[in-house]
Amino acid sequence: KQEVTQIPAALSVPEGENLVLNCSFTDSAIYNLQWFRQDPGKGLTSLLLIQSSQREQTSGRLNASLDKSSGRSTLYIAASQPGDSATYLCAVSGSNSGYALNFGKGTSLLVTP
Amino acid sequence: NAGVTQTPKFRILKIGQSMTLQCTQDMNHNYMYWYRQDPGMGLKLIYYSVGAGITDKGEVPNGYNVSRSTTEDFPLRLELAAPSQTSVYFCASSYSRDAGLFFGSGTQLSVL
Numbered sequence: 481k482q483e484v485t486q487i488p489a490a491l492s493v494p495e496g497e498n499l500v501l502n503c504s505f506t507d508s509a510i511y512n513l514q515w516f517r518q519d520p521g522k523g524l525t526s527l528l529l530i531q532s533s534q535r536e537q538t539s540g541r542l543n544a545s546l547d548k549s550s551g552r553s554t555l556y557i558a559a560s561q562p563g564d565s566a567t568y569l570c571a572v573s574g575s576n577s578g579y580a581l582n583f584g585k586g587t588s589l590l591v592t593p
Numbered sequence: 594n595a596g597v598t599q600t601p602k603f604r605i606l607k608i609g610q611s612m613t614l615q616c617t618q619d620m621n622h623n624y625m626y627w628y629r630q631d632p633g634m635g636l637k638l639i640y641y642s643v644g645a646g647i648t649d650k651g652e653v654p655n656g657y658n659v660s661r662s663t664t665e666d667f668p669l670r671l672e673l674a675a676p677s678q679t680s681v682y683f684c685a686s687s688y689s690r691d692a693g694l695f696f697g698s699g700t701q702l703s704v705l
Contacts (some may be wrong), residue, residue: 484635511691522698523597523683529693533638569635573691579626580651581694583635 484508485572486584493560494592500553501587503570508548510574515544515555518567518586527553527568560591595619599684599697606674606704614669614700618682624687625667626651626694627659629680637681642667643690674704 483506493499503583506509512531516524528537530553536545543556557564567588571581594609600615612655618625623644628636642661655667667686671678684697 512693514693516696523696526693527697531691560671566616571636571694579624579641579649580638581626581636581688585633585635589676 482572482574482582482586483582484546484570484572484582486568486587488587489589490587490588490590492590495562496559497591499560499589500556500587501557501568501570502554503553503584505551505572505582507574508551510548510572513544513546513552513553513570514561514571515542516571518569524569556573557589560589562591562593565589565591597684597686597695597697599682599700601700602698603701604703606671606702608674608676608704610674611670611672612674614665614671614682614684614702616667616669616696616697617665618667618684619665620686620695621664622686622688623664624690624692625661626687627657627667627669627687628683628685629653630683630699632685633678639669639682672704676704677694678702679704 487502514529515527529545555585567586569586570584597618626641627639630636637653640659642648682700685694
């Protein structure tokens with residue numbers, strides 16, 4: 481069964497810092513990996529989708545990498561802002577998981593002014 | 594674009610009551626999903642559908658039912674509500690199995 485782990489569970493940084501969120505998964509037979517942002521009391525917003533054949537994706541200040549062989553992905557946030565404060569979730573879609581996306585428990589990020 | 598719309602946003606049920614959570618999407622996506630999110634836990638798949646008239650169970654289907662009569666709508670039915678069904682419910686859709694998911698804003702349900 482696919483297990484997805486996100487480290488750290490919580491992170492607090494001052495505004496302007498660059499930061500890295502980590503995601504690891506146990507089964508490398510994945511179709512894709514997706515990073516989401518969740519604000520309190522809100523739904524999930526897709527940030528980046530990396531197909532299994534890709535190594536990274538970039539959107540603005542965000543860069544996500546994927547290393548399937550080691551079962552790892554990182555989400556890099558450049559020049560963090562208070563508006564980046566949210567919970568970030570990693571999810572993988574795989575051939576051994578049926579139609580279920582396997583989600584990590586998330587990293588709660590606080591960016592202080 | 595409305596995207597994925599869920600109603601209601603909040604609901605309190607008594608044990609044994611029934612209700613339907615509504616979900617509709619306007620992106621003409623074939624794939625639709627229902628997830629539940631419990632505090633401190635990852636999201637778990639309840640049911641999914643790959644097109645109108647086709648539904649199947651996810652990881653945690655017990656106590657729920659779904660139907661998919663149109664491409665747009667994918668309602669989730671709770672029969673005989675139990676306290677264990679207290680959770681936040683998210684509906685999602687995607688163009689294909691390998692495409693990114695679009696989520697609704699969620700329904701917070703409490704069963705007392």
